[in-house]
Amino acid sequence: MLSAPLAGLANWVDSFALFPGLPVWSYALLALADTHMTTACVTLYLHRCQTHRAITFHPVVAHVMRLWLWARTGMPTKEWVAVHRCHHAHVDTPDDPHSPIVFGIWRVLFLGTGLYHTAARDSAVLDQYGAGTPDDVVERRVYTPLALLGPVATLVTNAWVFGMWGLAMWLVEMAWIPFFAAGVINGLGHWWGYRNFQTPDQSRNLPGRYWSLLTCGEALHNNHHHIQNAPRFSMRPGELDPGYWYFSALRAVGLAHARRDVSG
Numbered sequence: 086m087l088s089a090p091l092a093g094l095a096n097w098v099d100s101f102a103l104f105p106g107l108p109v110w111s112y113a114l115l116a117l118a119d120t121h122m123t124t125a126c127v128t129l130y131l132h133r134c135q136t137h138r139a140i141t142f143h144p145v146v147a148h149v150m151r152l153w154l155w156a157r158t159g160m161p162t163k164e165w166v167a168v169h170r171c172h173h174a175h176v177d178t179p180d181d182p183h184s185p186i187v188f189g190i191w192r193v194l195f196l197g198t199g200l201y202h203t204a205a206r207d208s209a210v211l212d213q214y215g216a217g218t219p220d221d222v223v224e225r226r227v228y229t230p231l232a233l234l235g236p237v238a239t240l241v242t243n244a245w246v247f248g249m250w251g252l253a254m255w256l257v258e259m260a261w262i263p264f265f266a267a268g269v270i271n272g273l274g275h276w277w278g279y280r281n282f283q284t285p286d287q288s289r290n291l292p293g294r295y296w297s298l299l300t301c302g303e304a305l306h307n308n309h310h311h312i313q314n315a316p317r318f319s320m321r322p323g324e325l326d327p328g329y330w331y332f333s334a335l336r337a338v339g340l341a342h343a344r345r346d347v348s349g
Contacts, residue, residue: 098244098248098249098252101244101245101248102244102245102246102247102248102251103245103246103247104246104247104248105247105248105249105250107247107250109250112247112250112251112253112254115247115254116253116254116257116258119157119254119258120257120258120261120262121301122153122157123153123154123157123158123258123261123262124261124262124265124266124299124300124301124303125301125327125328125331126150126153126154126157127154127158127165127262127266127301127303128300128301128302128303128328129142129150129301129328129331129332130142130147130150130151130154130162131154131160131162131165131166131169132169132303133316133328133332134147135162135165135166135217135218136165136166136169136170137313137314138217138314138344139314139315139316139343139344139345140316140332140341140342140343140344141341141342141344142335142340142341143339143340143341146335146340146341148223151219151228155227155228155232155235156235156236156238156239157235157236157239157258157259157262158235158236158259158262159232159233159234159235159236160232160262161224161228161229161232162218162219162224162228163211163215163218163219163220163224163229164205164211164215165205166214166215166218167204167205167210167211167213167214167215167218168182168183168201168204168205168210168214170214170215171204171210171213171214172184172271173310173313174214176275176285176286176288176310177275177286177287182200182201182203182204182210183197183200183201183204183267183271183272184271184275184287185271185272185273185275185276186275186276186287188200190272190273190276193267193268193271193272194268194269194272194273195268197263197267197268197271197272198263198267198268200267200271201267236255236259239255239258239259240252240255243255243258265299265300265303266300266303269291269296269300269304270300270303270304270306273289273291274288274289274291274303274304274306274307275287275288275289275306276289277289277291278290278291278292278304278306278307279292279307280307281307281308281311281320281321282307282308282310282311284307284310284311286310288306288307288309288310289306289307290304290305290306290307290308290324291304291305291306294323294325297319297324297325297326297327298325298327301326301327301328301331302318302319302325302326302327302328302329303318303328305318305319305320305324305326308320308321308324314344314345316329316332316343317329
């Protein structure tokens with residue numbers, strides 16, 4: 086039971102909300118859809134498009150994903166790209182920003198976002214590995230200097246639309262990428278799973294299709310390290326890559342293109 090002050094606050098927030106009385110399962114489904122959209126934007130825009138230049142999008146589509154990521158993660162494109170390129174350049178060595186082989190699996194799994202931010206604050210990493218990312222006026226004046234404003238805007242919007250349940254949804258939305266991207270993929274993806282290819286690192290594909298569904302194909306990490314600039318991460322029968330499905334749908338209507346034809 087909530088204390089009287091908390092109950093009063095909850096009632097006050099709900100009094101302004103547009104949809105405060107939906108069934109609990111509907112809030113759960115909406116949060117799941119929201120986090121899946123964020124995951125799709127990470128793999129499609131930040132990873133396959135910006136970092137590895139495997140695919141490209143219509144400028145409007147690209148900016149919608151950039152806006153969504155600003156609102157849901159507060160991660161500037163240049164920082165994410167630079168840290169991930171640094172990871173590939175020094176994979177599973179002391180210069181890798183977040184290798185579980187170096188830092189230990191539990192630290193990367195649960196504190197991986199801290200390792201990411203440590204590398205992202207390194208100007209040498211940004212200068213060396215962040216080249217070619219967006220540098221327009223919106224990036225310089227909003228997305229990078231006001232990175233935290235995005236999640237705050239999401240918090241206010243969630244509360245206005247869904248009331249107190251919107252705040253719970255916001256907590257899930259904010260924790261999703263730090264745990265699954267910074268923790269699970271960077272941690273378990275170099276610690277546990279199966280290997281299709283003998284890459285010169287410890288990358289693994291996480292077993293079980295649910296991992297790929299939750300991460301939009303990012304769980305096929307060994308496949309990705311085998312051919313880093315492949316638009317598709319699935320390379321064996323039974324492997325699922327939702328990120329590639331979404332890219333294929335956008336390509337079918339002329340909103341996305343593959344920069345190169347690379348397969349396993």
